[in-house]
Amino acid sequence: MHLLIELRRALAHACGLQESLKDIFIEPPPEFLQESFDASSRIGYLKAGKASGKKPLEWAEEIKRTISVQTIADKIEVHPPAYLNFRFNRAALSAVVRQALEEGGDYPKISDARPMGAPQEVLLEFCSANPTGPLHFGHARGSILGDTLKRIYEHLGTSVKTEYYVNDVGMQIERLGKSLAARYRQKILGQADFSVPEDGYLGEYLVTLAEKLGPSLDPENFGQFSDLAKKDLLAAIEKDLEGIGVGFDRWFCESDLHKDNRVTAVIERLRSLGFVTEKDGAIWFETKDSSKEDKERVLRKKDGKTTYFASDLAYHQDKFSRAGGLLINIWGADHHGYVPRMKLGLAALGLAAERFEVILVQMVRLMRNGQPVVLSKRSGDYLTLKEIAEEVGNDALRFFLNSRSPNAQLDFDLEAAKKKSSENPVYLVQYAHARIVSIQREKEARRVHWPQENSKPPFELEEDAKSRLLVVSLAFFPEAILSCALRRSPHYLTNYLVDLARTFHNYYETHPILSEKNDQLAWARYKLCEAARLVIANGLGLLGISAPERM
């Protein structure tokens, strides 16, 4: 078992919180205690201790007396207000390194992460941009968040499916077809003066597509043009996402819901449950709870067409029926007003609210050298995801967008992200990896060989402060992953990796390996560096970022 998870279990047991290891918090001690302690916990006072009526400090003392950690810690101290500080013993620290080396690319293997709060099953829906144009930069954050969460949950043994909901019917798609038909008249039928409808799509991508079409299409058949545009744009979207390492298990088309009449079926279901009224020729969803603001919404317009809201209810009913666990949707913050409406609709359908979760990702403001990038939407031109990804590179893009919690706005400076220098934290991390690989390369080149390599005796870790700090940092890797899973944000991992890289660079300055005369020491350092490399590579892998061997 991994060191900090073992500590969690011991703490949970002593607090009487066996069933919920997620309520135990373990963190690195503050700087002024780092020489004496390796890990620190505020234990479970609020969850378990407060009810006992004891003061925080008394409670902590009691936990200290009852906790069973003799095998991993050689010192425990209580610090006010209710901290328990631990110093790990040598065997436990050696085990951290050994475990990392043994598990390699799978480190940390966690056999059952559920007690720590990881869900058993998740259906993640994200991106879901309308196929009416190429993905723009605004779609990047949610896409990268969704993909990264998928990687993190999968690592924890959660069964994860990802899904892209394609809004391929409705007024916007009609506009798209009309716009393409207009371009077709201009480019293929020689009607250069024919104009694109005022509310149509003006982007150059439709011109390019029109030019590729054969001469035998009927420009009045908008549906045909809608289909052509849709298909072309979806392919482009898939390709752009692939470019930033994002893929989906399923592309769910709204049109499929209509084919089976499932949208009208959901309206009828709501009607039979008494949530429907008719007014002004339209069919409305009406909540029984009059205290809600969002109590009336149109399900079917007076022209007989159903609304997006109705489709979405049908879609979610479908998701609820085929997936067993959490349904997590990642939406742009501009959809926040839609969340209560959705929840009311799902509640009316009797679908379990606790399975439905929305992560709202706030806007990213694009900057260039400290100045906001001004976008002109008038001509239909905007910064596409592809352009930005190609300009700054996938690694920097993913690292930056994952470095802040989703519900906080983010400034993304193109020039800063592009700099292949220390100004960009992703390079600090990648550099640490490349540096370690370089040591390994150098070892081969110099034909350095230590007797311990063949006999495989357990290596003896050094116990100086910097070595301890590095090993303990490695031990915190599982905690960083669990924080991401629990709080639905990968920024704990990006921050962790920056810390780890820094700790490594610091260690490296004072711990020579290839030039170390003492074979024992050299060997132990070499293995510790390899363990650090593994953690960095695995961490970057979870973020979808490369771990370069040379830079």
Place this chain on the structure above:
RNA sequence: GCGCCUAUAGCUCAAUGGACAGAGUGUUGCCCUCCGAAGGCAAAGAUAGUGGUUCGAUUCCACUUAGGCGCACCA
């Protein structure tokens, strides 16, 4: 007007009601006859304002100020 999100170091960002609020970058000064100086060490530098709840508030509540977003028979 109503609602949602945000406000922390010069800049970009962390911090689960608990310890002396942390990183990166920028500024200043040091460190390469030594495995990658894309690095390390050191210094200076922050909770928007006013109240409240609490043993304890960056965190919760109220108000103020500032920014972003939303309030469709669009999706």
